[in-house]
Amino acid sequence: MTTEYQTFDYDVLVIGAGGAGLRAAIEASANGVRVGVITKSLLGKAHTVMAEGGIAAALGNVDDRDNWKVHFADTMRGGQYLNDWRMAELHAKEAPDRVRELEAWGALFDRTKDGRILQRNFGGHRYPRLAHVGDRTGLEMIRTLQDHGIHLGIDVHMESTVLTLLKDSGRIAGAFGYERERGRFLVFQARAVVLATGGIGRAYQVTSNSWEYTGDGHALAYDAGASLSDMEFVQFHPTGMIWPPSVRGILVTEGVRGEGGVLQNKEGRRFMFDDIPENYRAQTADTEDEGWRYTQGDRNARRPPELLTRDHVARCIVREVREGRGTPHGGVFLDISWIKARMPNADAHIKRKLPSMYHQFKQLADIDITQEPMEVGPTTHYMMGGVRVDADTQMSDVPGLFAAGECAAGLHGANRLGGNSLSDLLVFGKRAGEYAARFAKENATVTLDSSQIDATAREALEPFERNGENPYQVQHDLQRMMQDLVGIVRREDEMERALEELGKLRERARNAGVVGNREYNGGWHTALDLHNLLTVSELITCAAIERKESRGAHFRDDYPQKSEATGTCNIILQRSDSGELNLKREPLRELPSELKQVIEEMK
Amino acid sequence: MPTATFRIWRGQNGKGEFQDYVTEISDGMVVLDAVHRIQAEQANDLAVRWNCKAGKCGSCSAEINGNPRLMCMTRLSSLRLDQAVVLQPMKSFPSIKDLVTDVSWNFRVKKAIKPFKPRRPDAADGTWRMAQEDVDRVQEFRKCIECFLCQDVCHVLREHSLHDHFVGPRLLVYTAALEMHPLDNENRVNELRNGNGIGYCNITKCCTKVCPEGIRITDNAIIPLKERVVDEHFDPLQKLFRILRK
The missing domain is CATH 3.50.50.60 (FAD/NAD(P)-binding domain)
Structure with missing residues (x-):
């Protein structure tokens, strides 16, 4: 070495x-x-x-x-x-x-x-x-x-x-x-x-x-x-900030809804009441009043539909916006200020329970959440x-x-x-x-392979030797492509196109060049990160094509229903020794009977 | 689209110069957005440290027109844009490159402060009981995002470079959070007076003014700690009482 x-x-x-x-x-x-x-x-x-x-x-x-x-x-x-x-x-x-x-x-x-x-x-x-x-x-x-x-x-x-x-x-x-x-x-x-x-x-x-x-x-x-x-x-969190453009995507905690915040479309309708999935119906409030009581600790009340799972809430928001009931900036309203009608000193309560949300909206969007609703929309949040x-x-x-x-x-x-x-x-x-x-x-000590290390080092320095494309541009185009083609609502033809685009982007990433020296160089770091971004994008896309159903965070416009064929398996991805992507469906392991029973009891 | 000029300090290890960049600006932008745009379009190798872009991680500290601020929480609309916005790295720490400084000193100093030492659990199941009122006071200090802007503005560090004798406001807040923690049993008063140099603070409150979390550093953390030092070291009755209590 x-x-x-x-x-x-x-x-x-x-x-x-x-x-x-x-x-x-x-x-x-x-x-x-x-x-x-x-x-x-x-x-x-x-x-x-x-x-x-x-x-x-x-x-x-x-x-x-x-x-x-x-x-x-x-x-x-x-x-x-x-x-x-x-x-x-x-x-x-x-x-x-x-x-x-x-x-x-x-x-x-x-x-x-x-x-x-x-x-x-x-x-x-x-x-x-x-x-x-x-x-x-x-x-x-x-x-x-x-x-x-x-x-x-x-x-x-x-x-x-x-x-x-x-x-x-x-x-x-x-x-x-x-x-x-x-x-x-x-x-x-x-x-x-x-x-x-x-x-x-x-x-x-x-x-x-x-x-x-x-x-x-x-x-x-x-x-x-x-x-x-x-x-x-990929989890798209239902409530990210959407306005002004520079803050788009910043998280708005689910805690806002946990504290009684409600989602409304531009007509002021609490649209979450309009679509409650069957497997949650028994646990969900029938009325706005019951939902409010739940958030305030009433043990006999059931939760408001705003507190349904994130995948479902995000899709409902997308539906409202697509069908023309969204806010001016293309989201929906999230309102916590309405609780004034239900409790004294609501302003102070909101600031104490949600201090950083208060701060974030006040400073970044000129919105006082104790007085007016927030505008929110889905944001890529979790894998x-x-x-x-x-x-x-x-x-x-x-x-x-x-x-x-x-x-x-x-x-x-x-x-x-x-x-x-x-x-x-x-x-x-x-x-x-x-x-x-x-x-x-x-396990005994290991020995390192110096040829692998030297090869990686050489490769990492290559961008300095190229007068190539700006790595930020490649990263930006990748992000936009994934957002458009493998986002919250997916279709086979779009994802096939995404795979083609990924091929082109990989080519561009190989030709990305950086200026300056090795010291704290953002461009170089961005160029090196591209490999990982491209890899996970490809894995996401391939798995999403394979799952021809809608389930959880994965929603297919062309297969909107659940399917037994993939509903009982995980999709496993692995790189072969020759570098090919191998994909297989693996059946779920059977639950032991005592856990099955737990699930039954809690239904 | 309208534009604005940003005069950014470019250089390494303390040697460098200001360079002007003109970039497009839009509604709601913060300084960090402008820096990112400049980095992506005009200066790929520009060094800037950032993470959350939401005022929660305290990474993007810099001096904006001479004021220590978080770049992610400084709206362009709060600045005069008919003249160049001047961006430079924090002055109290060694420069690494462009807007990035070496803040590792803060991490080393923290390590030397005696860690949390809880009293015995209150309940048989190993848990404690604490009232919200008692927790409130310390929660204020624990809001700290370690942006080190208070360290940057503190004249003891900034002008006099007494890093070897004074731990600075951030680490006094850290010590206060430990000392006032309802469960903590450790005593850090001796170190406060000696190695940590609390006496150097002459309560000008500059740190409080720049804290992006609004922590009342001087009033709620430093002054009570100073009082503890005085009580312990200079009040004979208190001292006797403490000895008897032990």
Whole structure:
């Protein structure tokens, strides 16, 4: 190996420092192994920081009818039963402990009257279940993990990006990447690697995701030969900001609806009452009054239709806009100010419960949400699909390669419930860290293949030698194409066209050139990110073509109904040794009878 | 489309110069949008740090016409556009390139502050009980997004570069959040007075003014901490009381 690389050696290398990555690192470290963490940003800035609503965990502090069984059944129903049932079971059982653990590490959640952790309502959750801190729960969570983790002897490589995973005869052996500040290459030797890289939102034009979300973990795992699952399921959050144009896509928390906010079309109609799916009818309020009482904690009331699952709400909004009942800027109204009619001091209540929403609209859109409605529309928010992992250990089918959080598949099936993401990060971050540490202890040291490293380094520097196309332009065109052709409503012919376009974009990406030097060069970083964006875009498109039905977040205009043929399987994608994309349908594993019974009981 | 001029500091390791960029602007744009447009269209290698673009992560701190601000939360409509908008990196930290500074000092200093140490759980199931009123006070400090704008504006760091003697407003807020945490049992008063240099703060409140989260840094965090230092070190009765209580 040439000496121009900085080299590090760890037992467990964690890629990503959001909730899942930090939790994995903490756990691996607690298991007595040497841990390194790589993060594309500064510590504490990862996308988890933007999570607003809360952490779903059946603590039963607000409604003692809640328990893991209800949470499990809610998660499965929300995911249209395509979830990995074992992950959903572990998640529902372990989330409460993970939340209490955060409190022991210093997190300060909002409190109930008797001093326990307060929980709020959220879409698809039968009882108030989300532990929260106003609408900045993600910040509280990441800061708690960060401030706890910095005292555990974990090495953190800030502002560094991984370009490729390294293998040693079939097994994971480490990773190769660069640091932004000086543009130097970094070699990480590791006995186990945990991917915790988050999602893929930057493949789309309108997204709530930051620049980091370029599908790195998905693409790294795919390139390393791991199989991926459920890539057709991209969650479009129903409520993103839509005006002014520069803020389009920024998230408006579901907490607004949890606190009593209502969706209205331009005629002032609460259109969510017009279309309630059959499997939710028994749980949904009949009247506006019942819905309001639910949000205010009436245990006998059922939830308002605004709190149906995200896939459904997003589609209803698209329908209103398409049929000409949208707002001036092409969305619908989300109104929390109306609660003035129902409670005294509503202004102060809104500001206390939704401080960052108040702040965000006031500063970015000149809207006072305590006085007037917001304009909202769907925004690319979350990736249900990802690396296929073993439920208990989070290991992929590449030995030593683990994945947790958004870049792993399984827990959420065809649609994720709000609040289940933060709990996912904690539950499976911990498990990934624990089992990665165990794997590292049980398996001998690895050797690195210097030819693979040298080849990747050479390739990474090629854009400097080309007087090629502006990488930002390629990225922009890719985002627009995916938005238009593989967005919230999909059709076979459009997606076939998307595949052709992807071929052309890949060609353009190969010819992208950058100016300047290697030090903190945004153009270079953008050029290098294109490979991952193109890879995940192709995987999403292929899986979406294969699923010829509408289910959860995946909606096909040409197949608007559910179908048995794909409704009982996951779509698995894997790269063959020769680089071909292999796609197969894999039947769901049969639920054990006790879990079947749980689902039946909760119907 | 109308245009505006942005005078952006370009350079590396403290050496560089301002360069003017004219770019199109539209309704509702923030400074970070303009910087992104310039980066995508005119200066691909421009260095700028950002993440959430919604005022939640605290990455895009810079000095806009001399004022420490988040670029993502500064609307162009709040600035005079008949003259160039001047953008430069934070002054209190070493420059890396263009608008990006090396803020790693903040992370190192934080590590040296004694971590959270909770009292024993209140309930048999290992959980605690806390009243919302007691939590409110600390939740204010925990809103901090670590943008380090308070560190940037603080004259002790900015003008006098006393980074080795004073931890700055951000880390005093961090210490206050720990010290006033209803469950915390640790004592950090000695360090506050000595290594952390709380005495250097002469409560000019510049930090409070620039905080994008509206945390009342001076009044609610620093002054109460100063009082604790005074109580512990200079009030003999208090000192005796504390010894007896232990």
